Amino acid sequence: MVFYTGKLMKSRDLHNPTIVVVTDRNDLDGQLFGTFSACRELLGEDPKQANSRSELRKLLQREAGGIIFTTIQNFSPEDEEDSLPVLTDRRNVIVMADEAHRSQYGLKAHVRASDAQLVYGYAKYMRDALPGASYIGFTGTPIETDDKSTPAVFGDYIDIYDVEQAVKDGATVPIYCESRLVDLNMDEATRQWLDKEVDDLLEGEELSRQDALKARVCAKRSYRW
Template sequence: MKFTEAKLEQVFIDLLQEEGFQYISGDQIDRSEEDVLIKEDIRAFLKKQYSKDGITDSEIDGIIRELEKLPASDLYETNKTVMRKVSDGFLLKREDHKLKDLYIRLIDFEGLTKEDAVSQTSELSVAADGKEKYQIHADQNIYKFVNQFEIQGYEKRIPDGILFINGLPFVVFELKSAIRENTNIHDAYIQLTTRYKRDIPELFKYNAFCIISDGVNTKAGSFFAPYDYFYAWRSAPDRQMLNKDGFDGMKSLISGMLNKNDLRNIIRHFIYVPDVSKKEEKILCRYPQYYGALKLFSNIKQHQRPDGDGKGGTYFGATGCGKSYTMLFLTRLLMKSKFFTSPTIVLITDRTDLDDQLSGQFTNAKAFIGDNVVESVESRADLRQKLQGRNSGGVFLTTIHKFTEDTELLTDRNNVICISDEAHRSQTNLDQKVRITENGVSKRYGFAKYLHDSLPNATYVGFTGTPVDATLDVFGEWWMPIP
C-alpha cells in the first residue's frame, strides 16, 4: 500500500492515538512560533509531580529558562546535556535555601519494572492473602503527537509530526510519499539532517531520535547518525516476520518502539552518547539489542545467587550485530536497577584485542553507565586489590587468560555479574584435563574453572556468535536476536 503524504500523516496519527497519545494540531497550541517547547505542559507536569515538595512557579520557570538558554549553535553538546538531564535527572537548588536540593526528572519513569510497580492504574496490588504487595504507580506523563507545528528559526519550517512528552519534543517525524516521482525515504532523512538542522536547530536540542517513512519503509535513528544507521523496528510479536514493510512495518515500529513503556525505557536506558567524542556519536539501540538486553536483565534477576544457579543466560549474535552495545545497555540496566543496588560488573574477553576494544568503549561511557570506576585490570592480583573492600559498584575489564591456576578467592559476594564475550571458547572449559607426559600424569583445569572458583557466587552471562553445548551448560538458556 502506498500513501500520499497527507494520508501517511493520518496513518501515524491514528496509530499513535491507538497507543494513547493525544493528537493536537499545532495551530491550537498557544505559543510563539520561536518556541519549540509546550511550556504549559512542562509547568503542569512539574507542578503535579513535585507538589508535595512545594515546588514554586518561579522554580519551574527557572528550569525552563535553563533548558532554553542551552545553545543550539553547539547542537551536539547541548543535545548530550539535555539527554543526560532527561535520562538521569538533575538537582534543583531551591529558592528557600533552608530546603534541600530537589531531584528533578523531566519524565516520570516509574512503573517500567516490577520493582517500580508496573501498571497504568493507581490502585493497590493485593495478594491472595489480602496483604498489600506494593503500590502500583500510574504513568503521570503528558503525551502529545502534534502536526502543523510551525517553527520560526532561520527559516520557517513545519515538521510532519512531533511527539512531545511533558512539553519536550523528543521524537521528530519526517514523511515522504513513495508515489511521488523522484522522492523516497532518503529525502526524509536529508530534510531532517540538512534543512531542519540548518533552519530550526532549536528543535533538535531536545531530540531523542527521529522517525522517517515513505509508507513503504519506516525507520528510526539518531539525528546525528548516517542514513545507513536508521533501522526498522520489530515489535516483540513481530520479530519472526523479517520482511514486514508498508503499513505492517509502520504499525510494528509504533507498537514496539513508541508505546508509552518502551518509549520511556528507550529514552532512559537505550540511547548512548560517549563521554568524549571527536565525532558526533549518538547511538540509538536497534531492536535486537533492546530485547536482548531486557531478556538478559530479567534472566539475571531470576538466576542470581544465592537462590538461583548463577546462569544469567546466553546471547547468541553473529558478527556485526552490535554485541558490545548490547553489553553496554545491559550494564546500564544493571547499574541503574533498584533490584541490584549497584552491582559489580566484570567484563571478560578471551583475546587482548577484544579487551582493548571493549575497554575503549566502556571507559568512555562512565556517565552513561552511572559509575566513575570503569577500569581495565592488569592482572589477577590487580583485580583482587580492586575488589577488596568494595561492596558494590565498579566495572572491571579483563581477559580470561589472567585467571591462571591461582585459586585464591577474589570475592564471595553475590552482587557480582560476569559478562563474557566469545563465550564459546576458553570461557566454558570447566572440566579437568589429564595429560600423560614423560614426567608422569599432569592434571589441570581450563581458565574458566579458576574464574568460577574465584567468584563462586557471581552470576555469569555469555555473549557468543557460535554457541556450543558447553556454552549453555555454563551460562544457561540462550536468546538469539533476529537482525
C-alpha cells in the same frame, strides 16, 4: 553489553553491583574497554581495566560497585598456588563473558599431556574466585558438542539475533552462496595425469564413494555480498 550494564548499575534490587567483563584476548578486552569508557554518562562511573592477576585481585577487593575488565587468563593461580582463593563471595557480582563459546570450559579436571598433571580450565578458577557471581554469555557462534556446550555452561538462550533478522532490520546485507567450477586453464596432458592420480588415490573405494569425493573436491563455493 553497554546498555545491559547501564541497567544493572541502576538496579535497586542488585544494591550497587560489580560488573566483571571477561574476554580471552587482549585486543578484544581493549576494544570493549574503550567502548565502555566512552559511555560513562550512561554507566555512572569509569570502568577499570586489570592488566595482570595481581591488579585484578586488587580491583575485586571492594565492597560494592565497579565495572572491571579483564581477560580470563588473569584468573589463573599464581606460581606458588595450586588453586585460586576466593576474591569476593558477594552475590551481586555479574560476570559478562564475551565470545562465550571460547575459553569457558574446562570445569572438570583433565590430564595435561606434557607432564601428566591434572589441570583445569580458566573458567573453573574464575568460578572458584567468584563463587557467588552470576554469569551471562554473549556470542555470535554458540557451540553444542559433547565436551563443549555454551548452553550447558550459561543456560538457555535469552535472546537470539540471527542473520535473517539482521537483514530484515537493515543491519547487514544478504549473503548469497553459489557453487561454481573454476576454469584452471589446464592442458590436456596435465588433466589426464591428474585424473590418473585421483583414480589411484581412490582405488579400493566404492564407486558411489568415489563419485561423492570427486564432487566434493571439485565444487568451489563463492560468496558475494
